[in-house]
Amino acid sequence: MQMNNILNWSDLEKIQAEDIDRVNGPANSYSNIRLFNHSEKEVQLVLYRDRHAWCPYCQKIWLWLELKKIPYRIEKINMFCYGDKESWYLHKIPSGKLPAIELNGNIITESDEIIWSLEKEFGVLGSSIFSSTLLEIRKLERDIFRTWCNWLCRKELFSIKNSLKKDQLRIKLNELDLLLARSASGFLDPIEKSPNDFYPGTGDIIFIPYLERMNASLCYYKGFNLRKEFPNINNWLTLLENITIYRGTQGDFHTHSHDLPPQMGGCFKEVNEKQILFSNLIDNGHGLGNLEINKELDLLYYSKFALMRIIKHKNNIIQANPCESKHFEVGLRSALTFMFDGPINEVDNFTALGLRYLKDRISVPRDMPLISARLLRQSLEKIASTSKSGDSYKLNKTDRFDQDPKKFSN
Numbered sequence: 001m002q003m004n005n006i007l008n009w010s011d012l013e014k015i016q017a018e019d020i021d022r023v024n025g026p027a028n029s030y031s032n033i034r035l036f037n038h039s040e041k042e043v044q045l046v047l048y049r050d051r052h053a054w055c056p057y058c059q060k061i062w063l064w065l066e067l068k069k070i071p072y073r074i075e076k077i078n079m080f081c082y083g084d085k086e087s088w089y090l091h092k093i094p095s096g097k098l099p100a101i102e103l104n105g106n107i108i109t110e111s112d113e114i115i116w117s118l119e120k121e122f123g124v125l126g127s128s129i130f131s132s133t134l135l136e137i138r139k140l141e142r143d144i145f146r147t148w149c150n151w152l153c154r155k156e157l158f159s160i161k162n163s164l165k166k167d168q169l170r171i172k173l174n175e176l177d178l179l180l181a182r183s184a185s186g187f188l189d190p191i192e193k194s195p196n197d198f199y200p201g202t203g204d205i206i207f208i209p210y211l212e213r214m215n216a217s218l219c220y221y222k223g224f225n226l227r228k229e230f231p232n233i234n235n236w237l238t239l240l241e242n243i244t245i246y247r248g249t250q251g252d253f254h255t256h257s258h259d260l261p262p263q264m265g266g267c268f269k270e271v272n273e274k275q276i277l278f279s280n281l282i283d284n285g286h287g288l289g290n291l292e293i294n295k296e297l298d299l300l301y302y303s304k305f306a307l308m309r310i311i312k313h314k315n316n317i318i319q320a321n322p323c324e325s326k327h328f329e330v331g332l333r334s335a336l337t338f339m340f341d342g343p344i345n346e347v348d349n350f351t352a353l354g355l356r357y358l359k360d361r362i363s364v365p366r367d368m369p370l371i372s373a374r375l376l377r378q379s380l381e382k383i384a385s386t387s388k389s390g391d392s393y394k395l396n397k398t399d400r401f402d403q404d405p406k407k408f409s410n
Helices: 009-015 056-068 087-092 111-122 132-152 159-181 208-222 231-241 244-249 253-264 273-283 299-312 314-320 325-339 349-361 370-384
Strands: 045-050 072-077 100-103 106-109 191-194 197-199
Touching: 009 299, 009 325, 045 056, 056 111, 056 208, 056 244, 100 111, 106 111, 132 159, 132 208, 132 253, 159 231, 208 231, 208 253, 208 273, 231 244, 253 273, 253 370, 299 314, 299 325, 299 370, 314 325, 325 349, 325 370, 349 370
Parallel strands: 045 072
Antiparallel strands: 045 100, 100 106, 191 197
């Protein structure tokens, strides 16, 4: 293993970004309380959401609270697919359902009922969840969800059946595309913050979590470019990606492609030229560029942010890695050095395996923002690729106990 000009941890600490204000600053997955410059005494709401920020229904409530700027506390709970549900949570909510809120001493589950309760307490965000205005929109969202699941999660032996399922999803997505085409703002349920400055309302929030996951999973498993086929959905996603609040909750293609199978009972590949290309780019850490996020961002800042997150959790990252700690630690510093235009240092096969183990288990937005994760994954793979081996620890499709929080506790 060559070890030329690798930065030490002291040098790296001088480069890292400052941590954000988790309480009053931009939306982020690390907070345990969000105040939006209110007093902590004003908090009357607790949000129970999944620890890894994988749950789409949790993201719906999270976005609603962030856009509405309601002060709230956060309790992070395991999902069954990656860890044991906390006993105290099962005592409070025997079903273990997520999300849930506790508002004025009352426990409420089911995301639509949660939004309805929040509206009664804090007012609507655009249109009301159960209003006649959103009735057809909510029905369309469920139709799109069902046709997506039918194509993604049910394996067919005959290509003609897959083609039929694809066409059924296209029909429903086209209905959404036409709805968006008729909107001057580009949103389904726009809120005008100032002249010509619109934010998404509840009607948009209904769609955001699953459209985000469809965009990722259809590229990875089917080679289907949703953004290219539906220009108005693409514009809607681009509008969202230009909103800091949304980006704070947004997952990336790598995370969704590998967190969905254990949540949904499996996702099935339809092998074709684009599917092979897209899945390889996602898996090797390169990502899919503007198909994931269509916004120019400060790459140096996001590299520094990734570094800050690695330094903060360095000991747990090294402890949880299956590679021998001394070699992995050097390999990790090599990748971080390369991320800041440092040299390419060669690593042995075992270190490469450890670097790919980390690359494949970075989770967005749990660990860092999408762009930070992309830059870090690219650097980890660049150093890992100097070895003669292309091996990696495969991700399980039936569970993600490799992400059990117990593995990362001191």
